[in-house]
Amino acid sequence: MQKSDVDIRSLQIGFGGLKVLENLNLHIAKSEFLVLLGPSGCGKSTLLNAIAGLIDVKGGEIHIGGRDVTGAEPKDRGIAMVFQSYALYPRMSVRRNMSFGLTVAGTPRDEIERRVGEAAQMLRLTGLLDRRPSELSGGQRQRVAIGRALVRHAGVYLFDEPLSNLDAQLRAELRVEIKRLHARLGATMIYVTHDQIEALTLADRIAVMQGGVIQQLDTPKKIYREPVNRFVASFVGSPAMNFIPGRITRDSGVEFIAGKSRLSLNGYAFCGQPADAPAVLGIRPEHIELTASDDPSSVSARVEMVEPMGADTLIWCRLADGTAFSFRHDADAHVRVGDTLTVRFPADALSLFDETSGQRL
Amino acid sequence: MRLSLNSRLSAFSALLPALLVMLVVYVGATSWTVWMSLTNSRMLPNNNFVGLRQYEMLLGNDRWITSVHNIVIYGVLLVSLALVVGFLLAVAIDQRVRAEDTIRSIYLYPYSMSFIVTGLVWQWLLNPTLGIQHVLRSWGFEGATFDWIVRPETAIYCLVIAGVWQASGLVMAIMLAGLRGVDEEIWKAARVDGLPKWRVYVSIIVPMMGASFATAAVLLSTGVVRLYDLSVSMTNGGPGIASEVPAKFVMDHLFERANIGLATAAATTMLITVIAVVAPYLYWRARKGGMR
Ligand SMILES: Nc1ncnc2c1ncn2[C@@H]1O[C@H](COP(=O)(O)OP(=O)(O)OP(=O)(O)O)[C@@H](O)[C@H]1O
Ligand SMILES: [Mg+2]
Numbered sequence: 135m136q137k138s139d140v141d142i143r144s145l146q147i148g149f150g151g152l153k154v155l156e157n158l159n160l161h162i163a164k165s166e167f168l169v170l171l172g173p174s175g176c177g178k179s180t181l182l183n184a185i186a187g188l189i190d191v192k193g194g195e196i197h198i199g200g201r202d203v204t205g206a207e208p209k210d211r212g213i214a215m216v217f218q219s220y221a222l223y224p225r226m227s228v229r230r231n232m233s234f235g236l237t238v239a240g241t242p243r244d245e246i247e248r249r250v251g252e253a254a255q256m257l258r259l260t261g262l263l264d265r266r267p268s269e270l271s272g273g274q275r276q277r278v279a280i281g282r283a284l285v286r287h288a289g290v291y292l293f294d295e296p297l298s299n300l301d302a303q304l305r306a307e308l309r310v311e312i313k314r315l316h317a318r319l320g321a322t323m324i325y326v327t328h329d330q331i332e333a334l335t336l337a338d339r340i341a342v343m344q345g346g347v348i349q350q351l352d353t354p355k356k357i358y359r360e361p362v363n364r365f366v367a368s369f370v371g372s373p374a375m376n377f378i379p380g381r382i383t384r385d386s387g388v389e390f391i392a393g394k395s396r397l398s399l400n401g402y403a404f405c406g407q408p409a410d411a412p413a414v415l416g417i418r419p420e421h422i423e424l425t426a427s428d429d430p431s432s433v434s435a436r437v438e439m440v441e442p443m444g445a446d447t448l449i450w451c452r453l454a455d456g457t458a459f460s461f462r463h464d465a466d467a468h469v470r471v472g473d474t475l476t477v478r479f480p481a482d483a484l485s486l487f488d489e490t491s492g493q494r495l
Numbered sequence: 496m497r498l499s500l501n502s503r504l505s506a507f508s509a510l511l512p513a514l515l516v517m518l519v520v521y522v523g524a525t526s527w528t529v530w531m532s533l534t535n536s537r538m539l540p541n542n543n544f545v546g547l548r549q550y551e552m553l554l555g556n557d558r559w560i561t562s563v564h565n566i567v568i569y570g571v572l573l574v575s576l577a578l579v580v581g582f583l584l585a586v587a588i589d590q591r592v593r594a595e596d597t598i599r600s601i602y603l604y605p606y607s608m609s610f611i612v613t614g615l616v617w618q619w620l621l622n623p624t625l626g627i628q629h630v631l632r633s634w635g636f637e638g639a640t641f642d643w644i645v646r647p648e649t650a651i652y653c654l655v656i657a658g659v660w661q662a663s664g665l666v667m668a669i670m671l672a673g674l675r676g677v678d679e680e681i682w683k684a685a686r687v688d689g690l691p692k693w694r695v696y697v698s699i700i701v702p703m704m705g706a707s708f709a710t711a712a713v714l715l716s717t718g719v720v721r722l723y724d725l726s727v728s729m730t731n732g733g734p735g736i737a738s739e740v741p742a743k744f745v746m747d748h749l750f751e752r753a754n755i756g757l758a759t760a761a762a763t764t765m766l767i768t769v770i771a772v773v774a775p776y777l778y779w780r781a782r783k784g785g786m787r
Contacts, residue, residue: 209689
């Protein structure tokens with residue numbers, strides 16, 4: 135099986151007058167697992183369909199495995215695709231669903247049998263080969279759809295929200311299965327989802343999209359720890375990042391002021407020179423720490439609500455000036471509504487954003 | 496759910512008129528027809544029981560035999576051709592053509608015409624001295640011949656042509672609804688699989704549309720049994736008795752030839768044939784439904 139890289143150069147796509155993608159550039163390395171993450175309608179499927187050759191592009195080029203395939207038919211691009219609705223051929227058996235494309239393409243019969251057998255064994259479908267799709271569960275159907283893609287021995291596998299029709303448990307199961315498949319095949323995979331857990335667990339790199347533009351392209355860890363703007367910060371992570379409006383001052387060392395609370399930014403890696411300006415501070419719930427009340431960089435907050443979440447507890451608090459935030463604590467914390475807590479925002483776990491542009495500072 | 500006596504009563508009284516019509520008109524008239532076929536009634540109904548004598552006469556009647564023969568030809572050809580033509584029209588429209596709505600209305604238009612009008616239109620079109628043959632010859636195709644309607648052995652096929660023309664629009668509408676119900680992603684998957692379009696239709700889409708085909712076939716078949724006006728207006732059963740059909744046989748014997756006994760025997764035979772075809776189908780459907 136030959137692995138291919140994918141290179142997208144100034145891609146432009148529109149439907150009628152509506153511009154969906156404009157001047158989009160993206161390079162996906164051989165054997166990479168890239169996840170396209172973004173809210174509904176941001177153009178993820180459009181981009182994936184363009185790579186597959188299922189929609190026409192207005193401008194730009196798409197190269198797969200070093201070959202310009204911008205005008206090529208889907209079958210000639212060395213790709214395979216898995217769809218959200220499974221898109222199985224309903225009146226054909228599982229075996230025929232997987233083999234039909236190869237049969238029509240004129241692949242020798244023993245080769246087809248070998249590939250179908252291999253894919254079935256990999257996806258634990260061996261006992262189901264003679265069933266119809268209507269006789270399968272949702273998870274089994276999606277495995278068949280993945281099998282149909284696998285037998286194509288493609289260089290690039292495309293997934294368009296393959297798990298979003300499944301319930302939470304099956305989703306987790308199949309997620310692991312897809313990850314294992316990637317490790318085993320080493321094929322290039324491009325995976326569309328709006329589920330950030332899927333993105334964070336599966337991806338080598340994540341491209342976070344909004345309004346047809348890639349906001350950030352980086353490893354899951356970087357995306358999570360150092361979001362480049364407020365959109366990425368708020369879209370990734372659950373429970374969501376806290377945002378506290380205030381301003382940065384440099385009176386006595388760099389500090390962030392929100393109402394009457396002052397917070398030392400000593401240890402925060404600024405992208406440029408910090409300036410005296412309004413800003414928004416972002417911090418993830420799990421990065422806020424309880425601390426002793428005599429800690430100089432601490433703030434005190436009143437507990438408003440406690441949400442037990444099993445492994446840990448989400449505590450909703452309000453600062454003296456009225457700003458609300460949530461933080462995560464052990465499940466056995468003895469915190470009750472009305473308590474006053476002293477918490478610390480470690481400077482190295484913060485994200486600071488420009489108030490107007492939303493860009494990371 | 497248990498209903499109170501009161502609401503059951505009102506439900507019953509609401510259904511009563513329909514029930515009466517059903518009992519008196521359908522069951523009553525049908526039983527009377529069957530009874531008449533066992534008598535020797537001529538112009539006026541009488542009650543002289545003669546057993547199956549009328550049925551024997553029927554089987555020996557040339558015109559009846561021709562009628563049955565014709566309806567079989569017409570039925571088989573009409574249903575299969577209308578299904579094929581209607582499906583192809585639907586496929587053509589499904590290619591996202593422009594002015595789809597207009598084209599759809601034009602195709603559906605013939606269905607809104609009565610069989611009488613359809614028959615007259617096609618009678619002119621197929622008439623050798625007025626219609627297609629005449630036009631072709633006037634254009635210089637001297638040898639052009641299209642005289643099916645005046646030849647006894649081909650007249651019934653003219654009814655088929657007119658019937659297909661009339662019914663295809665309806666079949667198209669049913670098929671188009673079926674085609675539009677096909678998940679877009681199936682088409683995408685087929686393109687990624689590299690399947691040619693015709694292959695997708697033949698191997699994937701048509702097998703998915705069993706319900707649409709069944710619906711259309713049932714609707715067409717009911718029209719076949721009733722076939723009467725088309726034969727009257729297009730050929731009036733001719734030339735000779737070449738394009739007679741059973742319903743026309745019944746009507747003619749009932750009113751013109753004043754032979755109620757023979758007419759009702761023919762009608763009863765039609766009824767029994769329909770039941771013999773429909774009952775196993777209904778049974779099969781009920782069993783299939785029960786297994787789900
Ligand atoms: N065939 C089409 N005709 C017109 N507009 C379209 C078409 N397909 C998509 N769009 C528009 O393009 C934009 C991007 O759509 P796309 O399907 O790529 O979104 P998506 O990110 O995949 O969203 P989702 O998560 O809901 O699947 C949307 O605003 C949508 O309305
Ligand atoms: Mg989508």
